Amino acid sequence: xxxxKSNFLMVCLRGTSQVFFMENxxxxxxxxVAMAYASYVSGVWATTIGAAVGIVVAxxxxxxLDLDEESIEQGLYGFNGILIGAALPTFIAVSPQLWVYVVVxxxxxxxxxxxxxxxxxxxxxxxxxxxxxxxxGWLMVAGAYSFGGLDVxxxxxxxxxxxxxxxxxxxxxxxxxxxxxxxxGQVYLLGSAVSGAIILAGIFIASVAAGIAVVAGSVIAIxxxxxxxxxxxxxxQGLYGFxxxLTALAVGVIFLQPSLRVALYAALxxxxxxxxxxxxxxxxxxxxxxSFTAPYVLTxxxxxxxxxxxxxxxxxxxxxxxxxxAPASGGS
Amino acid sequence: xxxxKSNFLMVCLRGTSQVFFMENxxxxxxxxVAMAYASYVSGVWATTIGAAVGIVVAxxxxxxLDLDEESIEQGLYGFNGILIGAALPTFIAVSPQLWVYVVVxxxxxxxxxxxxxxxxxxxxxxxxxxxxxxxxGWLMVAGAYSFGGLDVxxxxxxxxxxxxxxxxxxxxxxxxxxxxxxxxGQVYLLGSAVSGAIILAGIFIASVAAGIAVVAGSVIAIxxxxxxxxxxxxxxQGLYGFxxxLTALAVGVIFLQPSLRVALYAALxxxxxxxxxxxxxxxxxxxxxxSFTAPYVLTxxxxxxxxxxxxxxxxxxxxxxxxxxAPASGGS
Amino acid sequence: xxxxKSNFLMVCLRGTSQVFFMENxxxxxxxxVAMAYASYVSGVWATTIGAAVGIVVAxxxxxxLDLDEESIEQGLYGFNGILIGAALPTFIAVSPQLWVYVVVxxxxxxxxxxxxxxxxxxxxxxxxxxxxxxxxGWLMVAGAYSFGGLDVxxxxxxxxxxxxxxxxxxxxxxxxxxxxxxxxGQVYLLGSAVSGAIILAGIFIASVAAGIAVVAGSVIAIxxxxxxxxxxxxxxQGLYGFxxxLTALAVGVIFLQPSLRVALYAALxxxxxxxxxxxxxxxxxxxxxxSFTAPYVLTxxxxxxxxxxxxxxxxxxxxxxxxxxAPASGGS
Numbered sequence: 001x002x003x004x005k006s007n008f009l010m011v012c013l014r015g016t017s018q019v020f021f022m023e024n025x026x027x028x029x030x031x032x033v034a035m036a037y038a039s040y041v042s043g044v045w046a047t048t049i050g051a052a053v054g055i056v057v058a059x060x061x062x063x064x065l066d067l068d069e070e071s072i073e074q075g076l077y078g079f080n081g082i083l084i085g086a087a088l089p090t091f092i093a094v095s096p097q098l099w100v101y102v103v104v105x106x107x108x109x110x111x112x113x114x115x116x117x118x119x120x121x122x123x124x125x126x127x128x129x130x131x132x133x134x135x136x137g138w139l140m141v142a143g144a145y146s147f148g149g150l151d152v153x154x155x156x157x158x159x160x161x162x163x164x165x166x167x168x169x170x171x172x173x174x175x176x177x178x179x180x181x182x183x184x185g186q187v188y189l190l191g192s193a194v195s196g197a198i199i200l201a202g203i204f205i206a207s208v209a210a211g212i213a214v215v216a217g218s219v220i221a222i223x224x225x226x227x228x229x230x231x232x233x234x235x236x237q238g239l240y241g242f243x244x245x246l247t248a249l250a251v252g253v254i255f256l257q258p259s260l261r262v263a264l265y266a267a268l269x270x271x272x273x274x275x276x277x278x279x280x281x282x283x284x285x286x287x288x289x290x291s292f293t294a295p296y297v298l299t300x301x302x303x304x305x306x307x308x309x310x311x312x313x314x315x316x317x318x319x320x321x322x323x324x325x326a327p328a329s330g331g332s
Numbered sequence: 333x334x335x336x337k338s339n340f341l342m343v344c345l346r347g348t349s350q351v352f353f354m355e356n357x358x359x360x361x362x363x364x365v366a367m368a369y370a371s372y373v374s375g376v377w378a379t380t381i382g383a384a385v386g387i388v389v390a391x392x393x394x395x396x397l398d399l400d401e402e403s404i405e406q407g408l409y410g411f412n413g414i415l416i417g418a419a420l421p422t423f424i425a426v427s428p429q430l431w432v433y434v435v436v437x438x439x440x441x442x443x444x445x446x447x448x449x450x451x452x453x454x455x456x457x458x459x460x461x462x463x464x465x466x467x468x469g470w471l472m473v474a475g476a477y478s479f480g481g482l483d484v485x486x487x488x489x490x491x492x493x494x495x496x497x498x499x500x501x502x503x504x505x506x507x508x509x510x511x512x513x514x515x516x517g518q519v520y521l522l523g524s525a526v527s528g529a530i531i532l533a534g535i536f537i538a539s540v541a542a543g544i545a546v547v548a549g550s551v552i553a554i555x556x557x558x559x560x561x562x563x564x565x566x567x568x569q570g571l572y573g574f575x576x577x578l579t580a581l582a583v584g585v586i587f588l589q590p591s592l593r594v595a596l597y598a599a600l601x602x603x604x605x606x607x608x609x610x611x612x613x614x615x616x617x618x619x620x621x622x623s624f625t626a627p628y629v630l631t632x633x634x635x636x637x638x639x640x641x642x643x644x645x646x647x648x649x650x651x652x653x654x655x656x657x658a659p660a661s662g663g664s
Numbered sequence: 665x666x667x668x669k670s671n672f673l674m675v676c677l678r679g680t681s682q683v684f685f686m687e688n689x690x691x692x693x694x695x696x697v698a699m700a701y702a703s704y705v706s707g708v709w710a711t712t713i714g715a716a717v718g719i720v721v722a723x724x725x726x727x728x729l730d731l732d733e734e735s736i737e738q739g740l741y742g743f744n745g746i747l748i749g750a751a752l753p754t755f756i757a758v759s760p761q762l763w764v765y766v767v768v769x770x771x772x773x774x775x776x777x778x779x780x781x782x783x784x785x786x787x788x789x790x791x792x793x794x795x796x797x798x799x800x801g802w803l804m805v806a807g808a809y810s811f812g813g814l815d816v817x818x819x820x821x822x823x824x825x826x827x828x829x830x831x832x833x834x835x836x837x838x839x840x841x842x843x844x845x846x847x848x849g850q851v852y853l854l855g856s857a858v859s860g861a862i863i864l865a866g867i868f869i870a871s872v873a874a875g876i877a878v879v880a881g882s883v884i885a886i887x888x889x890x891x892x893x894x895x896x897x898x899x900x901q902g903l904y905g906f907x908x909x910l911t912a913l914a915v916g917v918i919f920l921q922p923s924l925r926v927a928l929y930a931a932l933x934x935x936x937x938x939x940x941x942x943x944x945x946x947x948x949x950x951x952x953x954x955s956f957t958a959p960y961v962l963t964x965x966x967x968x969x970x971x972x973x974x975x976x977x978x979x980x981x982x983x984x985x986x987x988x989x990a991p992a993s994g995g996s
Contacts (some may be wrong), residue, residue, distance in 0.1 A: 012353040063928075067970075097892055101939075108936050114970035119788045122452045139943040146942030148830035148893030157824040157946065159618060162760040166480035228429055229480030265397075272440050275433075278478030279471040282489065286618040286823060305447035306399075410966035456783045491950060492821040546930075560761055561812030597729075604772050607765070610810030611803040614821065618950040638778035 012055045017204040019187060020199070020246075021207040021216070021254045023074050028201030034188065034195035035086065041192055046089035051188075054085020057106035060168070074324065080113050080133040083293075087137050090153075090189050091290065096190055097149030101140055105243075109136045126304050127255060129247075130293045141289045157288035160281075164237040169232040174292025176222070183218040183241025187293070193235055204216050209302050217241075217270055224274040240277055242256050243296035256307060266267020273299040344387045347410020348379070351462070352546070352578075353586045354538040355406050362534030366520065367418065367528035373524055378421035382434050383520075386417020389438035399446055412445050412465040413438035415625075416521075419469050422485075422521050423622065429481030433472055441468045446618040458636050459587060461630050462578075466624045473621045489620035492613075494625060506552070515550040515573025519625070525570055549573075549580025549602055556606040572609055575628035579605040582632050590641060601635040679742020683794070683851060684842045684878070684910075685918045686862070687738050694866030698852065698859035705856055710753035714766050715852075718749020721770035725923065744777050745770035747852075750896040751801050754817075754853050755954065760835040760922055761813030765804055786862075790918060790968050794910075794957045805953045819891045821952035824945075833896040840886070847882040847905025851957070855901055873917050879914025881905075881934055888938040904941055908962035911937040914964050920971060933967040 020027075032048070038047040058081020062072045070075060075315050084105045092098050109132050116128030144150035145157070172178055172332030178193040185196030204211035223242035225235050234240055252258065252266030280291040280298075345360030352359075363367040364380070390413020394404045403409060416437045424430050441464050448460030476491070503511055510525040517528030536543035549597035557567050566572055584590065584598030605627050612623040612630075654656035673824050677692030684691075696712070703712040722745020726736045748769045748851050756762050773796050780792030808814035811820070827983060835843055842857040849860030868875035885908035898904055916922065916930030944955040944962075 100891075104932070104935055104939065105934060110965050111932075112971065115966045118970045119974070123787055125457055126451075138947075139940050142940075142946040143939045145824055145946045146894060148832065149390045150892070151829070158950075159491065159823065160477055160620065165483070168480060214947065225434075228482070230478060262898035267437070268439060268443075271436055275436065275475045276471050277475075280476035282474040282477045283470075286491075288946045301894075302444050302447045306443065306450045308450070350838060362784060400797050455787055458783075491823065492809055492952065499816070500812060507680035558812070559764075600768070600775075603768055607768065607807045608803050612806075614806040614809045615802075615951045618820075634779045638775065638782045640782070 008059070009296035011073060011075060012059055012078060013073030013075075014073075015055050015059060016051075016082055016205065017202070019083060020090040020203050020210065021249060022203060023212065024206040025203040027206045028075075028231050030198055030205070031188065034185065034190060034198040036203070038185070038190040038192040038195045045093050045096075045253075047086050047189070048054065050085035050087075050089040051082050052085065052101075053102055054106040054109075054157070055079075055082040057079075057081060057103050058066040058084075058295065060112045061110040062071060062114075065110070065114070066244055067110070071117075077110050077113055080109040080130060080136070083130060083133040084088060084136055084140070085107050086289075087133070087182045087292065088140060088279045090143050091198075093151040094313060095149055097147065101144070101150065105136055105140050109133060109260075112136055116201055118280065120301075121163050123179055125299050125307065127250075129250065129297060129300060131208060131301070133251055134292045134294045134297055137292050138294075139290045140289070142287050145288060145300050152288065154290070155285070160285045167233050168226065168229040169235075171222070171232075171236070172227055179222055179237075179238060180218050182236075182238025183221055183245055184214060184238075186238040186242035187246060194210065194304055196238070209258065210249055213249040213266070215252045216252070216267075220244060220248065223269050228274070228278070230274075230278060232270075234239065234281075243277055243293055243299075244270045244273045246293060247297040247299050249297070249305075251303050255304050257299075269303040272303075307309035343392055343405060343407060343525075344410060345407075346405075347387050347391060347407030348383075349534070349538065350407040350411035351415060352535050352542065353581060354532075354535060356538040359401070359534040359538045360407075361428040361539070362530055363619060365507060365536070366452070366517065366522060366524075366530040368544065369530065370522040370527045376421075377625070378426050378430075379418050379521070380418035382421040383414050384417070385431075386438040386441075387414040387436055389435050390416075391414060391440040391443045393439040395447075397446070398443070399442070403449075406516070407443055409442050410469070412462060414442040414543075415462060415465040416468055416472070419465070419624065420472060420519050421461065422588070423473050424476050425483040425485055427481055427483065429479065433476070433482065437468055437472050439645050441465060444468055452633075456637060458633050461582065461632060462625045463629045466626045466629055469624050470619070470626075474619050476626065477620060478627075484620065486622070487617070487620060490617055492617045498561050498563050499626045500558065500561040500569075502558055503568070505555070507568065510571060511554055511568060511573065512550050514568075514570025515553055515577055516546060516570075518574035519578060520568040526571065539585075542581055545581040545585045545598070546577050548584070549577035553606055554603045556603050560606070560610070562606075562610060566613075569590075572606060575609055575625055575631075576602045576605045578625060578628040579631050579635075583635050584626070587605055587632075587636050589593065597635065603629055604635075605631040616647065648658075669881070672723070673675055675739060676723055676742060677738060677739075678737075679719050679739030680715075680724060680740040680746055681866070682743035683747060686867060686874065688866075688870040691866040691870045692739075692868040694862055694869070695861060696831070698849065698854060698856075698862040698866070702849070702854040702860065705858075707906065708753075708935065709748050710758050710762075711853070714748065714749040714751075714753040715746050716749070717763075717766055718773075719746040720768040721745060721767050722748075722774045724839075725774040726778075726922035729778070731774075736780075736961055741774050741777055742796060744773040744800070747797040748773050748800055748804070750853050750953075753847055755805050756808050757815040757817055758811055759815065761811065765814065767802050767807070770798055773797060775939055776800055784965075788951075788969060789971065793906070793914065793961060793964060795961045798956045798958045798961055801956050802948070802951070802953045802958075806951050809952060816952065818954070819949070819952060824949045828942065830893050830895050830944060832890065832893040833899075834890055835886070835900070839900065843886055843900060843902060843905065844882050846902025847898075847909055848878060848902075850853040850902040851910060852904035853867045861922060870940070871917075872995050873922065874913055877913040877917045878909050880916070880931075884908060884912065884931065884934045885938055888935050889941075890937070892942070894938075894942060898945075904938060906935045907941055907957055907963075908937040910957060910960040911963050911967075914960070915967050919964075919968050926971070929967065936967075937963045 016028035016031050023056045055078045059078045062077035089232045120126050144152045147199035150151045181193035181196030182304035221241035225240035248270045251269045256262045277295040342357050345357035348360035348363050360400045371377045373441045387410045389411045444464035452458050474486045513525035513528030553573035557572035580602045588594045597632035609627040633635045669990035677689035680692035681688045699712045714809035719742045726741035730796045776796035780919050784790050797834045808816045845860030885905035912934045915933045921927045941959040
């Protein structure tokens, strides 16, 4: 263990950037700037402070548990913790118990990340991604209703309203631009368009291809959610866009080898993510928890599990000659 | 790709028959006749048209994704799509967005089928069966509540009524016969007894053993649901029978080598499926979605996972001589 | 099959003790004494009779299915059945259908135990533990709402109350002692402190280390649930303690090699279990089922999945010399 203080800071900043699959400390700095800007505007600093606590605790826990050093260095044991740290103060009022919750939740997210890694990734070849955050976040927000020391802000457990029939509302001009950026900012639970723009800049610094995928994801999300006549209030806040943005990036650029075929596959996945966003908002309502990035996580798991489909296919071997190596059989 | 038009039609018809695990184009034709008859009686054609769209889109998607050719040929990438195509117009009113939903849902069902195949089947040896249909169907019907362009027909999200105490009602005469056939027709979401009879004929054409299992499943379902005093209205519509029918067929004939022992095992599984039908109807109620074939899927997964138990056991090897090959140890 | 009657009794008693991971017939006798004492006090004998039926049916089912003999001998195919037998009469009023339910449920629990074993354990290395009980119990209690022949006692399906704000109540004196023992008794769904004390004695007879872990789990559960201001009525009945007790025992002593590091890991897991208890109580409320031991099961699965982390780490191999065997890489 020759971790110096400065190294630890770099690890945390790389972890901060891993929320968008980047591994770039400068990108991490910009993401923290985006969070701080949103806190400055709203006056609520608990989220940004929570994020800092989350990334530190999650990363330290990984070190204490002696998890895979390379993964820790890349920040892969930090990004679920930072999301827990940002999310809990977004949905639970500040109290002494909240900070206990943030610390224990961030530590648990590291254990859960290791568990996803040892099962989902090792056996099925599917990355855990923000699945551990979704699981931890659901349990902790739901749990908060049981504890007097924790006061949930936001939607209480409720039956989904079945009668709501939203008319189709096509956003115009500046509002359209704001939604475009909020779709990106909401990945970090930030409703600020400026924060979204800062995050997008951070992504482009790390990877132009990633930036393009994020832009495409946000555009597809707007088109599909508007065409299906989703609740305009949710669309406006960027709540129909952050999961599709992650899907476009993960399926289109990060976990598959980019190609025209993969781009079309990722576009289908992104459209499906918008539908699953609508579905999970209904399904989690009686538990009083937000759907978090579950629409992305579920879609990505299902589209990446058969990933061998997406590798470049050699031409079929000539029967009886077998010149092309293994036959290009699929995921059945 | 030397698929001719006629070949494609045969693939789609085989896929249609695969809903009952058959691989027989004529059976597929009869299943479409059953659907068309029910549409003719009810005047609602969207379900039959949706089924046709579903099987075509799902099969085409598998071809475009270059999935395993043999599985495509057998219709294994089509039957989840046809069920999506039949189910969505059953539970969602016709609108332009519904047809978008059917097409995207059928395409997604093929990806999900590949995902189940690459994980559940490859790693655990458990067939995905209609699991991808259940997952896709739940997500899309739940999602429909979020979108103004989609109007859900049928039960809205609700808390299960705990006070309902149904008296035991024993169906008599012609009604008993109708329930027997509706239990079969409802696999294709058809409430028509005649449609159920046509489907049963189609199954017998393909396999006598399969036909017998279906008959047994329907009978067991009636006995158990009546004896437990299930809601007579649901029993009458065949809604307590279609999952048990599939369980009896899948566990008794398709996925295990038939024997007396397997028949008893399948009978237990069929009884359990009736109980799980009662359970899932309660559990999914707050989400406002039907339980679809989930009672069958869950039961089948749990009874097939330890399938090594059900292979014929050789006599134990003589200790110290080891004449009998590997010891007949079970699923522990 | 040379099982004699007396052997079968021993197998059942060992299965009874396996609820706490013990393999000791005398411990099993004490556990039945604890159940009988609670029945004597409450006047409700269906639970104790149900437990006896459950262990017999589950064990017989395992024998008929010819499951792994050693596992059967150790009682590993019995403990889920005994819990089903104890739980169903706790939550469902006595009727002829209840006893059908107990018998079929106990038989199904054995199949489900084999299914968990063939998948979770074989592929991921995670013990199924009481997971099959939780799954079977949820399905059967939820199903009971659908059947007129079954009448659920206890909480009906409901939306969680979001406004409940419990003040922090610190239990004192004799009440504290009672909670401490009820936390143990509730593993067998017993609200009697005396029964809890008898169970604890049974555990100490089988293993002192196990007894210490159980004591520690109960103490941690009281501290955390009181500090978070959980509902005092639930804390008093021991309902915040039985899952943490199992977690402390399973993670701290049974499934990992005890050490200081493992003790700290188990302490974190135990704290997390209290939070997950609060969460699952909310999440299962709309289905009208109890959370059973799910908080323990979920926590244990997640903390044991990356268990390679917890084996003693050799010093890192000298690079280029490789003296230390495999590098101590973690669960990524």
